[in-house]
Amino acid sequence: MSNYTHETVPTQFVEVNGIRYAYRRFGKPGTIPLLFLEYFNSNMDGWDPDVTNSLAADHEVILFDNAGVGASGGKTPHTVAEMTKHSVAFCRALGLKQIHVVGFSLGGMIGQQLALEHPQLVGRLILLGTGPRGGEGMTFTELSPEEQADPMAFLLAAFFSPSEASQAAGREYMKRLESRKNDRDLPVSRDSAVAQLAAIREWGTIPATGRYATLKSITHPTLIVHGNQDIVVTPINAFILAEHLPNAQLIMYPDSSHGAQYQHRKAFLEHVKIFLSEGDSGVPDQDSIKSSVAWAG
Amino acid sequence: MSNYTHETVPTQFVEVNGIRYAYRRFGKPGTIPLLFLEYFNSNMDGWDPDVTNSLAADHEVILFDNAGVGASGGKTPHTVAEMTKHSVAFCRALGLKQIHVVGFSLGGMIGQQLALEHPQLVGRLILLGTGPRGGEGMTFTELSPEEQADPMAFLLAAFFSPSEASQAAGREYMKRLESRKNDRDLPVSRDSAVAQLAAIREWGTIPATGRYATLKSITHPTLIVHGNQDIVVTPINAFILAEHLPNAQLIMYPDSSHGAQYQHRKAFLEHVKIFLSEGDSGVPDQDSIKSSVAWAG
Numbered sequence: 001m002s003n004y005t006h007e008t009v010p011t012q013f014v015e016v017n018g019i020r021y022a023y024r025r026f027g028k029p030g031t032i033p034l035l036f037l038e039y040f041n042s043n044m045d046g047w048d049p050d051v052t053n054s055l056a057a058d059h060e061v062i063l064f065d066n067a068g069v070g071a072s073g074g075k076t077p078h079t080v081a082e083m084t085k086h087s088v089a090f091c092r093a094l095g096l097k098q099i100h101v102v103g104f105s106l107g108g109m110i111g112q113q114l115a116l117e118h119p120q121l122v123g124r125l126i127l128l129g130t131g132p133r134g135g136e137g138m139t140f141t142e143l144s145p146e147e148q149a150d151p152m153a154f155l156l157a158a159f160f161s162p163s164e165a166s167q168a169a170g171r172e173y174m175k176r177l178e179s180r181k182n183d184r185d186l187p188v189s190r191d192s193a194v195a196q197l198a199a200i201r202e203w204g205t206i207p208a209t210g211r212y213a214t215l216k217s218i219t220h221p222t223l224i225v226h227g228n229q230d231i232v233v234t235p236i237n238a239f240i241l242a243e244h245l246p247n248a249q250l251i252m253y254p255d256s257s258h259g260a261q262y263q264h265r266k267a268f269l270e271h272v273k274i275f276l277s278e279g280d281s282g283v284p285d286q287d288s289i290k291s292s293v294a295w296a297g
Numbered sequence: 298m299s300n301y302t303h304e305t306v307p308t309q310f311v312e313v314n315g316i317r318y319a320y321r322r323f324g325k326p327g328t329i330p331l332l333f334l335e336y337f338n339s340n341m342d343g344w345d346p347d348v349t350n351s352l353a354a355d356h357e358v359i360l361f362d363n364a365g366v367g368a369s370g371g372k373t374p375h376t377v378a379e380m381t382k383h384s385v386a387f388c389r390a391l392g393l394k395q396i397h398v399v400g401f402s403l404g405g406m407i408g409q410q411l412a413l414e415h416p417q418l419v420g421r422l423i424l425l426g427t428g429p430r431g432g433e434g435m436t437f438t439e440l441s442p443e444e445q446a447d448p449m450a451f452l453l454a455a456f457f458s459p460s461e462a463s464q465a466a467g468r469e470y471m472k473r474l475e476s477r478k479n480d481r482d483l484p485v486s487r488d489s490a491v492a493q494l495a496a497i498r499e500w501g502t503i504p505a506t507g508r509y510a511t512l513k514s515i516t517h518p519t520l521i522v523h524g525n526q527d528i529v530v531t532p533i534n535a536f537i538l539a540e541h542l543p544n545a546q547l548i549m550y551p552d553s554s555h556g557a558q559y560q561h562r563k564a565f566l567e568h569v570k571i572f573l574s575e576g577d578s579g580v581p582d583q584d585s586i587k588s589s590v591a592w593a594g
Contacts, residue, residue, distance in 0.1 A: 228539050228547070239536045242525050242549045249564070250525070252539045252547040267546070267571060274567050 005056070006049040007180045011071060016093040022071035022185070023064040023090070027056030032123050035099040036063045037087065037107030039129070040140075040200060041193045043070030043185035048262045049176050054269045059100070059276070064090060066110070068192045070185040076195040080106075080133075080203045084113040091121060100276065104128040105233060105258065106196060109203045115218045125222040125248075126272065129230055129258045131204070131237030132244065134211045138204025138233065140197055159259030161229045166255055169263040215244035222248035223275040225268060227260030249275065302353070303346040304477045308368060313390040319368035319482070320361040320387070324353030329420050331356045332396040334384065334404030336426075337437075337497060338490045340367030340482035345559045346473050351566050356397070356573070361387060363407070365489045367482040373492035377403075377430075377500045381410040388418060397573065401425040402530060402555065403493060406500045412515045422519040422545075423569065426527055426555045428501070428534030429541065431508045435501025435530065437494055456556030458526045463552055466560040512541035519545035520572040522565060524557030546572065 004010075004026035013020045024044055025033070034055055036047055044063040052061050067086040068076030077083055087110055091099060100123045103111030108130025115122040131138050152174060160170035188196075222245050226238035235252065242250035251271055253264040261268045301307075301323035310317045321341055322330075331352055333344055341360040349358050364383040365373030374380055384407055388396060397420045400408030405427025412419040428435050449471060457467035485493075519542050523535035532549060539547035548568055550561040558565045 228545075235540065236536070239533070239549075242551070243532065245551070247551045248525075249551055250547065250549040252536075254539070254542070254544045254546055267575065270571050271568070274564060278564065 006047070006052045011044070011183050011185070014090065014093045016089045019067055019074035019086070019089075020072065021064065021067070021086070021090045021093070023062055023094075025060065025062045027059055027061040029060060031059045033060035033062045033096060033099050034102050035087075035091070035096075036061065037101060037103040037110045038064075038066065038069065039105035039107055040196050041188050043188055045177060045180060045185045048173060048265065049179045050265055051261065051269065055272065058273070062094075062099075065185065068195065069188055076192040078195050078198040078202070080109045080113050080199050083110050083199060084117060087114055088118055088121065096121075098123050100124045100126065102126045102128070103130060105130050106200055109133070109200070112218060115220050116214055119220070122220055124276065125218070125220050126275070127222060127224045127241065128261050129226055129233050130241075131233050132212055132215055132241050133203055134206045135204060135237040135240060136234055138237065139201050140204070158232050159257055160263060161227070161255050161257050163255050166257070166263055170259065173259060173262045212240065212244045215241065216246060219246050221275070221278065223272065224248055224250040225261050225271070226250070226252050227256035227258060227263070228252050228254055230257050230260065232258040303344070303349045308341070308480050308482070311387065311390045313386045316364055316371035316383070316386075317369065318361065318364070318383070318387045318390070320359055320391075322357065322359045324356055324358040326357060328356045330359045330393060330396050331399050332384075332388070333358065333360045334398060334400040334407050335361075335363065335366065336402035336404055337493050338485050340485055342474060342477060342482045345470060345562065346476045347562055348558065348566065352569065355570070359391075359396075362482065365492065366485055373489040375492050375495040375499070377406045377410050377496050380407050380496060381414060384411055385415055385418065393418075395420050397421040397423065399423045399425070400427060402427050403497055406430070406497070409515060412517050413511055416517070419517055421573065422515070422517050423572070424519060424521045424538065425558050426523055426530050427538075428530050429509055429512055429538050430500055431503045432501060432534040432537060433531055435534065436498050437501070455529050456554055457560060458524070458552050458554050460552050463554070463560055467556065470556060470559045509537065509541045512538065513543060516543050518572070518575065520569065521545055521547040522558050522568070523547070523549045524553035524555060524560070525549050525551055527554050527557065529555040
């Protein structure tokens with residue numbers, strides 16, 4: 001298994017409750033796997049091969065299409081909570097006792113819900129370009145005809161800042177996405193994308209009471225990564241996560257939008273390495289969690 | 298020179314315009330020096346020896362008392378702008394062509410002003426627990442009789458969060474501050490502290506127009522480090538810096554207050570190492586700076 005790369009690892013399938021989930025698994029065996037949870041309208045081919053291959057040197061990497069997405073069967077649900085259930089079913093089907101989550105945008109919302117509902121299943125959380133339940137400005141609009149017409153131009157505009165340096169990084173990122181030639185994933189259907197949008201909007205709805213109240217219960221060591229000019233999930237959401245999560249480190253990169261981790265991937269990979277190798281001594285004990293919660297309140 | 302440590306390096310003096318500045322210089326010769334700019338009411342003994350000694354392995358380290366502070370002569374001015382002039386005079390007296398700034402709190406304010414007014418003198422900026430001119434809640438009150446009575450208890454409460462883990466880290470930090478036994482610095486006088494408070498308040502005054510407008514002109518690669526529970530300089534100030542500075546990376550540590558970099562010093566030292574070793578390719582060119590400024594506006 002360890003000889004496979006992002007480019008060569010075959011797509012596999014596992015069936016649970018009549019749903020056939022597509023996944024790809026490679027990297028260093030015998031480690032706690034990194035479970036990659038995808039962003040809106042993306043499939044397993046949407047991850048940067050430089051990032052997955054680099055992380056695979058030290059960790060097992062599992063890319064995974066949630067229900068109804070890409071090559072996976074089933075129907076994409078309309079809530080993050082339901083997507084989380086599918087993620088858990090998938091982990092159980094693979095017999096995974098513990099995972100670290102790498103969740104990007106929508107995937108980071110699922111990651112938070114997973115950590116909240118199944119704290120033992122999750123070791124550490126890496127939250128990329130995402131926001132808390134009921135965050136700021138997280139009520140996304142419908143897919144526009146423009147972005148449907150030219151998804152590459154849309155990606156360059158959404159994932160990278162208007163600067164020349166960022167746009168150049170964006171073009172390189174999109175080139176890297178093509179490095180896997182065979183056994184590509186299936187595109188995300190319009191129905192699946194529409195359901196995902198509904199789920200994101202539901203997640204982004206500001207609750208009448210207790211806004212951000214659940215965050216104090218996610219005590220996992222967490223790395224939050226965001227672009228300081230993110231136009232998809234506004235950067236204040238990353239700050240709110242860092243304020244309210246009891247054990248989260250925030251890293252915000254300059255001159256970058258929703259694809260900050262790809263634009264600054266050299267620094268990002270070093271930062272992830274430090275984060276994943278930190279001893280658990282950094283984890284607050286129960287007393288200190290209580291104190292810091294009172295503090296944050 | 299390179300055989301000295303934080304503990305053993307002798308205090309030296311250099312005189313400019315009739316003012317005798319106290320400093321300590323050690324670390325790796327032939328590198329761009331890291332100039333450490335002190336926080337309110339502190340002197341050269343206030344830096345964590347673990348941090349200065351670790352950074353001295355790869356960089357020259359210069360600790361420095363601004364005018365009127367500790368062992369330095371002259372009178373402490375009432376504005377950050379005047380403190381910046383003293384810092385420049387000191388650098389010129391030592392014949393320094395370029396420095397990287399490590400500015401903590403008040404020192405980070407001086408660092409920003411230095412980068413703004415003398416862009417060629419500054420290579421990179423490391424801003425610890427500080428905020429922008431006219432930031433949020435940066436109008437500090439007078440020194441209370443309590444903090445004068447028990448400065449150690451005051452430091453534990455201001456630099457560390459109430460959690461057990463943070464308080465334990467605080468006690469270790471304060472033990473390390475005692476590792477230099479001989480040739481200690483002089484205490485900061487009440488007059489000097491009062492002048493510093495006035496300078497911080499002036500810096501923190503919200504301008505009638507153009508709030509944060511000067512930040513776009515500080516194009517230096519910048520590392521912002523902050524505690525997510527900082528009660529001295531509220532964390533939103535670090536976020537504002539990261540939003541408006543064209544080339545700044547923000548790192549925010551969990552369960553930590555004004556002394557976040559000491560509490561999390563292992564991660565901090567690794568993060569600084571990555572930041573200082575990044576190639577200048579990460580520096581936006583003039584076009585991209587203009588774009589990102591328009592963007593931020």
